[in-house]
Amino acid sequence: MSRRTLFGLGLGGAAAGLLTACAGASTTGASSGALSFLSTQFIPIEERQKFTAILKNRVKSPAVAFNSVEAGTFATTVTSQVKAGRVSVSLLGGLHGDLAPHTDRLLDLDDLLGELSDAHFSRQLVDVAKYGGATAKYVPWMQASYVLAVHKKALRWLPSGVDVHNLTYDQFLSWMTAAKKGAGKPVFGLPAGPDGLYHRFFQGYLLPSFTGGQVVPFRSPDAVEAWKYMKELWAVSTPASTNYAYMQEPLSSGEVLVAWDHVARLLDAPAKKPDEWLMVPAPRGPKGLGYMLIVAGLGILKKSPRQKEAQDVIKALCTQAAQEDVLRENGFFPTVGGDLPSGLPAAVAMEADAVSRQQSAKDAIASLPPVGVGTLDGQISQVFKDCFTLICLQNKPVQSSLDQQANKLNALLKQVKAPCWAPDDTTAGQTCQVA
The missing domain is CATH 3.40.190.10 (Periplasmic binding protein-like II)
Structure with a gap:
C-alpha cells in the first residue's frame, strides 16, 4: 500500500491539523549540552519512552533532550522565550494547529525540504506546511487518524x-x-x-x-x-x-x-x-x-540556537527507517513517500487498511x-x-x-x-x- 495513497490529503488550501499533546515540560537540553526538542506529541509515558529510544538510535549527533508538553504549555513556552529574547528551544514538534500561531516566528524551510527531496513528501503536505504563504514553515513529520x-x-x-x-x-x-x-x-x-x-x-x-x-x-x-x-x-x-x-x-x-x-x-x-x-x-x-486527519510537523524558531544541528535532527527523523520505527512502535504513519514496509505488526496493518478505506471514501469529509x-x-x-x-x-x-x-x-x-x-x-x- 502506498503511503501517498494512504494519506492523500485533498484539502485544497485548508490547513491540515493534528493530534494530541503530551505532558512534562523542561529545559534540561540547554543546561546538559543536549539539543532541546520541545513537542506536543507522545504524552503517554510509554509513547514518550519509545520515541526517546528511536531518537537515540536514529540521531547519532547531537544528543537530543526530548521534552513533551501540553499544547497550552507549548504555546506559552514558545511565546515567552521569544518575547524575552532568551530562546533555549532548538527544535519544535507539533500539530499543524500547534505551530500555526507561531508562523511569523518560524524559519522558512524550503531549502531544507530541497535537501530532503529523496523523502518524496506529497505536494499536498508541503502546501499545507506553507499556511497559505509562499514558503514551508515546517517539515511534515508524521500523520494519523x-x-x-x-x-x-x-x-x-x-x-x-x-x-x-x-x-x-x-x-x-x-x-x-x-x-x-x-x-x-x-x-x-x-x-x-x-x-x-x-x-x-x-x-x-x-x-x-x-x-x-x-x-x-x-x-x-x-x-x-x-x-x-x-x-x-x-x-x-x-x-x-x-x-x-x-x-x-x-x-x-x-x-x-x-x-x-x-x-x-x-x-x-x-x-x-x-x-x-x-x-x-x-x-x-x-x-x-x-473523519479527522492528524498531521504533525517539525519547525525551527528564527531565534533558536543550534539551528544547523536542529536541521540535522529533522533530516534523521525524515528517513524511511526512522519513520518506520515510529509506525511500528507508536502507530503514527509516515509522511515520507514510498510503500509501507512489509512485515508490519498485524494491528498496524489493519489500522492502515481502515484509514485508507476512510480517506478514500467517495463521500469522505x-x-x-x-x-x-x-x-x-x-x-x-x-x-x-x-x-x-x-x-x-x-x-x-x-x-x-x-x-x-x-x-x-x-x-x-x-x-x-x-x-x-x-x-x-x-x-x-x-x-x-x-x-
Missing part, C-alpha cells in the same frame, strides 16, 4: 446485510443496540475520561457527518439531529466510558468489544491475537463520512482539530465536551445547550481571531464564528 476497533465476537449482532467496513450511523446504532441486548450489557465504548480524546469524535466525526462542518453549523438543525443521535448512542454505550483515557485497555480486558479512538491508542488490544480483531472506518452520516487557537485549544475543546455532558449525561435540552455553548465558542474564537478550519469554509479569512 481515528478508527473503530471491533472484536469479532461483536459481529454476531451485526444486522443482516450490513457491511462492517461501510457502516452508516443508523446501522451502527442498530448494531450496538442489538449487541447490548444480546450481551446483556453495552459493548461499545468511547475514550470519554478526563484524559480521553472523545471531543475529537464530536469535532471530526459526528458533526461533520451530520452537518458538513464543525464550527459554523455548531447549533444548526442538523447539529441538533447529530446530538439527538449521540444521546441514543450513549444510551447503548458503557457508562464506564467516562473513566477511559485509552480504549486499548478496556478492549484488551474485554470490558468493551467495539471502540473508537486514535490509532495509536488502539494498537495494544489486537497486538497479541490479531485474528480476533477488525479495524474499520467510522460510520457515515447524512452529509458523508466525516476531511476534518481538522482546531487550527491557530494557541493556548485556548483546551478551552475550545472543552466546549464540545460540555455539550456531551449537558446533553448526554445531564439530559438537558439539545437546542438550548448548543446555543449556550455556541456563545462560549464564539467568544473564544473572537479572542484569538482564528479563521475557520476544515471542513468549514476556510476562504473567508475572517474570524470563525458559529452561525
Whole structure:
C-alpha cells in the first residue's frame, strides 16, 4: 500500500491539523549540552519512552533532550522565550494547529525540504506546511487518524446485510443496540475520561457527518439531529466510558468489544491475537463520512540556537527507517513517500487498511482539530465536551445547550481571531464564528 495513497490529503488550501499533546515540560537540553526538542506529541509515558529510544538510535549527533508538553504549555513556552529574547528551544514538534500561531516566528524551510527531496513528501503536505504563504514553515513529520476497533465476537449482532467496513450511523446504532441486548450489557465504548480524546469524535466525526462542518453549523438543525443521535448512542454505550483515557485497555480486558479512538491508542488490544480483531472506518452520516486527519510537523524558531544541528535532527527523523520505527512502535504513519514496509505488526496493518478505506471514501469529509487557537485549544475543546455532558449525561435540552455553548465558542474564537478550519469554509479569512 502506498503511503501517498494512504494519506492523500485533498484539502485544497485548508490547513491540515493534528493530534494530541503530551505532558512534562523542561529545559534540561540547554543546561546538559543536549539539543532541546520541545513537542506536543507522545504524552503517554510509554509513547514518550519509545520515541526517546528511536531518537537515540536514529540521531547519532547531537544528543537530543526530548521534552513533551501540553499544547497550552507549548504555546506559552514558545511565546515567552521569544518575547524575552532568551530562546533555549532548538527544535519544535507539533500539530499543524500547534505551530500555526507561531508562523511569523518560524524559519522558512524550503531549502531544507530541497535537501530532503529523496523523502518524496506529497505536494499536498508541503502546501499545507506553507499556511497559505509562499514558503514551508515546517517539515511534515508524521500523520494519523481515528478508527473503530471491533472484536469479532461483536459481529454476531451485526444486522443482516450490513457491511462492517461501510457502516452508516443508523446501522451502527442498530448494531450496538442489538449487541447490548444480546450481551446483556453495552459493548461499545468511547475514550470519554478526563484524559480521553472523545471531543475529537464530536469535532471530526459526528458533526461533520451530520452537518458538513464543525464550527459554523455548531447549533444548526442538523447539529441538533447529530446530538439527538449521540444521546441514543450513549444510551447503548458503557457508562464506564467516562473513566477511559485509552480504549486499548478496556478492549484488551474485554470490558468493551467495539471502540473508537486514535490509532495509536488502539494498537495494544489486537497486538497479541490479531485474528480476533477488525479495524474499520467510522460510520457515515447524512452529509458523508466525516473523519479527522492528524498531521504533525517539525519547525525551527528564527531565534533558536543550534539551528544547523536542529536541521540535522529533522533530516534523521525524515528517513524511511526512522519513520518506520515510529509506525511500528507508536502507530503514527509516515509522511515520507514510498510503500509501507512489509512485515508490519498485524494491528498496524489493519489500522492502515481502515484509514485508507476512510480517506478514500467517495463521500469522505476531511476534518481538522482546531487550527491557530494557541493556548485556548483546551478551552475550545472543552466546549464540545460540555455539550456531551449537558446533553448526554445531564439530559438537558439539545437546542438550548448548543446555543449556550455556541456563545462560549464564539467568544473564544473572537479572542484569538482564528479563521475557520476544515471542513468549514476556510476562504473567508475572517474570524470563525458559529452561525
